[in-house]
Amino acid sequence: MIKTLTLGTRASALALAQTELTRGALAAVYPELEIRIETFVTQGDKKLDLNLLQRSPGGGKGLFTRELEEALLARRIDLAVHSLKDLPGHMPEGLELSAVLERAASGDLLVSKHAGGLDGLPKGARVGTSSIRRARQLSWLRADVEVAEWRGNVQTRLRKLGQQEGFDAIVLAQAGLNRLGFDTASGSLEFEDWRFYAASLEDRMYPAIGQGVVALQSEVARPEVRALLQKVSHASTWLAVRAERELQRRLSGDCTLPVGVRTWQEGGVLRMDAVLFVDGAVEPVRASAEGTHPERVAEAVAAQLGEA
Numbered sequence: 001m002i003k004t005l006t007l008g009t010r011a012s013a014l015a016l017a018q019t020e021l022t023r024g025a026l027a028a029v030y031p032e033l034e035i036r037i038e039t040f041v042t043q044g045d046k047k048l049d050l051n052l053l054q055r056s057p058g059g060g061k062g063l064f065t066r067e068l069e070e071a072l073l074a075r076r077i078d079l080a081v082h083s084l085k086d087l088p089g090h091m092p093e094g095l096e097l098s099a100v101l102e103r104a105a106s107g108d109l110l111v112s113k114h115a116g117g118l119d120g121l122p123k124g125a126r127v128g129t130s131s132i133r134r135a136r137q138l139s140w141l142r143a144d145v146e147v148a149e150w151r152g153n154v155q156t157r158l159r160k161l162g163q164q165e166g167f168d169a170i171v172l173a174q175a176g177l178n179r180l181g182f183d184t185a186s187g188s189l190e191f192e193d194w195r196f197y198a199a200s201l202e203d204r205m206y207p208a209i210g211q212g213v214v215a216l217q218s219e220v221a222r223p224e225v226r227a228l229l230q231k232v233s234h235a236s237t238w239l240a241v242r243a244e245r246e247l248q249r250r251l252s253g254d255c256t257l258p259v260g261v262r263t264w265q266e267g268g269v270l271r272m273d274a275v276l277f278v279d280g281a282v283e284p285v286r287a288s289a290e291g292t293h294p295e296r297v298a299e300a301v302a303a304q305l306g307e308a
Contacts, residue, residue, distance in 0.1 A: 007079055109173070129170065130151050
């Protein structure tokens with residue numbers, strides 16, 4: 001029986017909040033387990049000048065995960081806590097996704113200086129994001145909007161929005177804001193000296209693969225850790241994740257792939273809708289499928305997207 005478990009995480013406030021969720025889930029099942037936390041600074045945290053809106057041949061593979069994965073393989077930590085959307089489709093040999101916590105709200109929020117959500121933005125508005133997926137969808141939905149690179153953690157992005165003239169809004173994940181304690185239910189968001197409007201984009205923009213999911217990664221060669229983690233894994237979230245990760249694998253994707261996906265279950269049937277933006281096209285390719293086997297649903301969606 002494992003007596004001590006060391007969790008590895010990025011050092012950002014959001015990453016630490018997700019790690020505390022993991023600690024709480026584990027402590028509820030294993031009250032005698034000693035849980036330690038070790039923090040890491042990843043290349044994605046250091047290279048704030050890297051433009052993620054410009055895809056490179058290497059993409060964003062491992063940008064926010066490599067240091068944690070190296071620590072896992074060196075057995076400096078027992079498991080790594082990730083935002084699932086940061087995990088590349090292909091992991092280093094010897095590592096696996098062992099468990100997931102229950103998915104939080106998976107949609108995006110428009111945090112804006114203007115009321116009315118996406119339609120309330122003035123003509124020619126400037127919107128900040130570091131996500132190709134969000135950038136392509138913004139340009140699709142509002143061709144007049146100027147999308148600009150916008151890096152940093154949640155607090156940094158909010159502060160920049162308040163301080164900088166000429167920027168109208170940013171797009172952030174609702175799950176991240178909620179986990180940091182921001183209350184957006186009223187349609188507003190307060191941060192330091194500023195009050196912004198907060199509008200859900202759930203019905204307008206497709207989330208990233210894995211968005212809203214906390215992922216627990218461990219070594220394949222340590223089945224005792226896997227068995228421990230699976231006691232806290234959320235069953236229905238795991239099914240959706242299986243489908244989304246399979247879609248990512250089939251598209252050879254990483255966190256910079258301009259694909260959005262919605263996955264949900266109805267009456268025991270798994271349903272998936274997806275959009276993929278190909279080079280040179282404003283309109284996305286759309287695909288949908290349903291079934292009871294997650295990987296087969298993803299295979300059907302990938303085949304439709306691949307026909308473009």
